[in-house]
Amino acid sequence: MARIYYREEKLSGQAFENSIINxxxxxxxxxxxxxxxxxxxxxxxxxxxxxxxxxxxxxxxxxxxxxxxxxxxxxxxxxxxxxxxxxxxxxxxxxxxxxxxxxxxxxxxxxxxxxxxxxxxxxxxxxxxxxxxxxxxxxxxxxxxxxxxxxxxTHNKQIGIDKEKKEQEELRKIEKICPDLNEAQKNGYKVLTEICINLNSKKKDVFGFIENLKNYDKDSEYFSTLNYVMDFLDDNRIPFILRLDWKAGIEDLEWLLKSSLKDNFNLTIELPNKSDYKENASIANDNVFEDFDKPLREQGLQMGFIDTQSDEYIIVLHKISEKEKVKKATNEIGYNYYEK
Known part of the structure; x- marks a missing residue:
């Protein structure tokens, strides 16, 4: 089911309220x-x-x-x-x-x-x-x-789960403290930030986060520093390092790229949408990434991919002219870079 759309933030009809629906x-x-x-x-x-x-x-x-x-x-x-x-x-x-x-x-x-x-x-x-x-x-x-x-x-169950999770987190803090992230990895994240979200109003927040970043590669909850970084970006709605399951719908790719274009490059580019593909098509279908990359490249941008050897696609949107810098920064944070 796709999203609901209005022309503006304004009621189209009459406001409704009764004893149940309110x-x-x-x-x-x-x-x-x-x-x-x-x-x-x-x-x-x-x-x-x-x-x-x-x-x-x-x-x-x-x-x-x-x-x-x-x-x-x-x-x-x-x-x-x-x-x-x-x-x-x-x-x-x-x-x-x-x-x-x-x-x-x-x-x-x-x-x-x-x-x-x-x-x-x-x-x-x-x-x-x-x-x-x-x-x-x-x-x-x-x-x-x-x-x-x-x-x-589910809310009542979640209260119990949250309490247990908080207790476990406190126990982990006592049992271990994650080591600092080495300077090369920090530099890699900083370079990616400077290149990929230069116009984003939250760029300073990301730099502050990276400056205090620990190494989560052996953490039993996050498993990697990159996962910890992506969770931070998701929680703060910063469309920077874009994470998509291989089964994700085409509309999800479209939404993430348009958010990244708007927030990070102040651009609006017409991209393919779900209606251009067969019903139930996913981003893993043939030529989907190539189709989306074409209009981006016409504007001097492209999608780059971080190879995590998983069933997710990890995407960074950047200028074509910055590809070698992005590739080097990706290597510094511990991964290989590839293109579609």
């Missing part, structure tokens, strides 16, 4: 779970005097879209809200029929939308409509209450 429950779900997809089992309920059992009407699938950000592309400027998405049939990137609750500023609204095979992402702002059908609202209410139950269950 901003408090919306925020509760977002604040208390990291799960982004829920599969809802059919719910049985006792009917009159408990003589019969009937099934409450719920949607099969619920997805959590955590964006809440502006997005500029060749197709125009958009706002991607935080949203809870409901649908029964996952038949296309945008299902044939889906519903969503979107948060814009401090209000929510319920919208419906018809997707399908030929629907493109940039058409979504003009396709979704207000929901007024009481049956649909009731179905969404039943579903979001089930999500609430699941969130409460």
């Amino acid at each position: 901003l408090q429950l919306f925020d509760f779900i977002f604040s208390n779970t990291n799960t982004n997809k829920f599969e809802i089992e059919p719910i049985s309920s006792n009917s009159f005097f408990g003589l019969k059992k009937s099934k409450k009407n719920t949607y099969k699938t619920v997805k959590i879209s955590r964006d809440g950000r502006n997005y500029n592309s060749a197709e125009g400027s958009f706002f991607l809200p935080q949203a809870i998405i409901f649908y029964d049939n996952d038949d296309y990137s945008f299902p044939s029929k889906f519903y969503f609750i979107a948060k814009l500023v401090d209000k929510i609204e319920i919208r419906k939308c018809n997707g399908g095979k030929n629907v493109k992402w940039f058409q979504i702002p003009d396709l979704h409509q207000e929901v007024t059908d009481p049956k649909i609202i009731s179905k969404i209410e039943n579903t979001i209450l089930e999500v609430k139950k699941l969130v409460e269950t």
